[in-house]
Amino acid sequence: MATSARVRGSGGLARVVQPLRRARDIVFFPARAVLPLYHPQRSGLVTLGRRFIGLAVIVFVSMVYGLLSAILPPSMLLGAAAPLAILALFVIWALPEADKAPTKLLLRCYVLFMILAIVWPNYLSLSVAGLPWISFRRLFGVLTTLLLLVCYSISPKFRRDMAVTLSASPWLARFMLGFLIIQIIASLISSQPSVSIGRLVNISLTVTPFFFATLWCLGSNTRTPEWWVRNMLGCVSVLMVIGFFEFRAEHVLWVGHIPSWLQINDPSVILHLTSQVRGTYRVMNVFGNPLVWGELVAMTIPFAIHLMVNSRSVSALALTILFDLAMVLSAYWSGARLSMVGMVVAHATYLLLWGLRRWIKERGGLVGISTTMMYPAFAVVLAVMIMVVPAVHNRVLGGGATQASNDGRHEQIRMGLPKLAMRPVFGYGPFQSAEVVGWRSQSGFLSIDSGFLSTAVDYGVLGFIAFYGTMVLGAGLLIRAGLTDPSQGYPLHLAVATTMVVLLNTRLVLSQTDNDQVFFMLVGLTFALLYRSKQARGA
Known part of the structure; x- marks a missing residue:
């Protein structure tokens, strides 16, 4: 029994001593000479020293970044985070390919990013003491962007799908990708590079991903x-319900009910929550500005018309007509002239495309050719009614109360063109146009109304x-x-084209970019439709 106890004791000691011996052998392992074709094997002390130095560097850099995050203002944190972002991009680029x-x-x-971008008020952000505002749109934009980059890096099929879809229209791809490149150049050579690069990063995380994600999806x-149209109309329908109750209450519904962790003490947020009245209350919805809400309604009306003309039953036709009328009423409640004009443009443009499509598909029919031939007369009658009939004129173009806005837009163009001539190629950088032009409203706010002018000043003629x-x-x-599509009915191409026409019309008088994410999704949808049409022609 004693012998057995000594053996167990020596075995326990051996379990403690052996790891120490292995550690000693690793640390004090001498370097070995090898043939010139091979790398020399370093000693254990050298290896341990290199690892200790690497760990010390990581700890020191982490301490420096923590100190910078504590003492630097939020506007300068972007420069401190740039090396980490570049390192993350290198890591994603180096990921191995996977099936x-x-x-x-x-x-x-x-899908969640799309819902947040359309339905959630962007000025309601996470507000934590000592930290910058954390926007939900920016938060999910970062996640979506990282997933896009990872999928593009590791999946050959993902890259091939995007390339094939873009090849459906090479010239359209050149225009779209060219604009993204011009955004980068304009930010780097901006008159205020630090500010413009920060805004470019925000655009790259909250707007640009919509194009590439829609293109792939x-x-x-x-x-x-x-599927995309159903999601879009679902989001807008939710906003229409919110707008109905807001119009009845005559104030933004969540005023006075915002939790403390979503409240941001900033004058711009207070302005977004302030009611706007021009004769009657103007619905702002989740945007903080009735003009943006009015533009979104006008952009969505063509999809409602698309559902209407493709209805297969009387009940479906009645529901889509009611939905279209509800959208027209929402446009009117916004109090935005651009929304009412956009509504007229949407119906008039789709009517022309509807007549042309029916004429092509039904060669012997009279409805299509009659609508197409009589369309100029319809357009003239509509224009005369808008210009002559006071009730129609005031509801579409506004009355005397809007004259100050018209005069302001003319003055902005007069002041902006000389500034554009000073930097005509790449402009002054993202969102610099209002400050560069320098026009102020009667209340003293810097403002620029025309989207054409603001885009030219921000990004130049190119x-x-x-x-x-x-x-x-x-x-x-x-x-x-769309006009030559061999399928029955009226293809979605016509609705998307009408939306593009409406957007061109609204950007004449609106420079705010809150709906740019919808436009980028529409461009991705355009490529998908053109690609599917190309496949159908090949089949």
């Missing part, structure tokens, strides 16, 4: 364009051509593909 990419998670993030047959050239060329390609 499966996180596309299902990307799709879920895209609809072009790779992951989802159909009709950016202006690329941005609005995407709208014009996209609408033209969609009209050609």
Whole structure:
């Protein structure tokens, strides 16, 4: 029994001593000479020293970044975070290729990102003491962007699907990608590079991902364009219900009910929550400005008309007509002239495309050719009614109360053109136009109204051509593909083309970019529709 106890004791000691011996051998392992073709084996002390130095550098850099985050103002944190972002991009680029990419998670993030961008008020952000505002749109934009980059890096199929969809229209791809490149150049050579680069990062995380995510989602047959339209109309329907109750209450519904962790003490947020009245209350919805809400309604009306003309039963036709009338009423409640004009443009443009499509599909029918031939007369009668009949004129173009806005837009153009001539190629950088032009309203706020002018001043003539050239060329390609589409009914191409025409009309008098994410999704939808039409012609 004693012998057995000594053995157990020596075995326990051996279990303690052996790891120490192995550690000693690793640390004090001498360097070995090897042939010149091989790397020399370093000693254990050298290896341990290198690892200790690497750990010390990481700890020191972490302490410096923590100190910078504590003492630097939020506007300067972007420069401190740039090396980390570049390192993250290198890590994503170096990821090995894999058969499966996180596309299902990307799709879920895209849907949630879309809902947040349209339905959630962007000025309601997480407010934590000592930290910058955390916008939900920016938060999910970062996640969606990272997933896009990871999928693109590791999946050959993902890259191939996006490339094939873009190849459906090379010229449209040149215009769209060219605008994204011009945004970067304009930010780097801006008159205020630090401010412009920060705004470019915000655009790249909250607007640009919508184009690439929609391009992949609809072009790779992951989802159909009709699926996107249903989601879009669902989001707008929720906003229409909110607008109805807001119009009755005559104030933003969540005023006085915002929790403390979503409250931001900033004059711009207070302005967004302040009621606007021009004769009657103007619905602002989740945007803080009735003009943006009015533009979104006008952009969505063509999809309601698309559902109407493709209805297959009387009940479906009645429901879609009621939905269209509800959208017209929402446009009127916004009190925005651009919304009413956009509503008229949407119906008039789709009526022309409807007549042309019916004329092409039904060669012997009289409805299509009659509508097309009589369309100029319809347009003249409508224009005369808008200009002559006071009730129609005031509801569409506004009355004397809007004259100050008209005079302000003319003055902005007069002041802005000389500034554009000073930097005509790439402009002054993102969102610099209001400060560069320098026009102030009667209340003293810097303002710029025309989207054409603001785009030209921000991104120069090249950016202006690329941005609005995407709208014009996209609408033209969609009209050609939609009129010659071999399927029955009225294809979605016509509705998207009409939306592009409406957007061109509204940007004449609106420079705010709150609906740019919808435009970028529409461009992705345009590529998907053109790609599917190309496939149908090939089949």
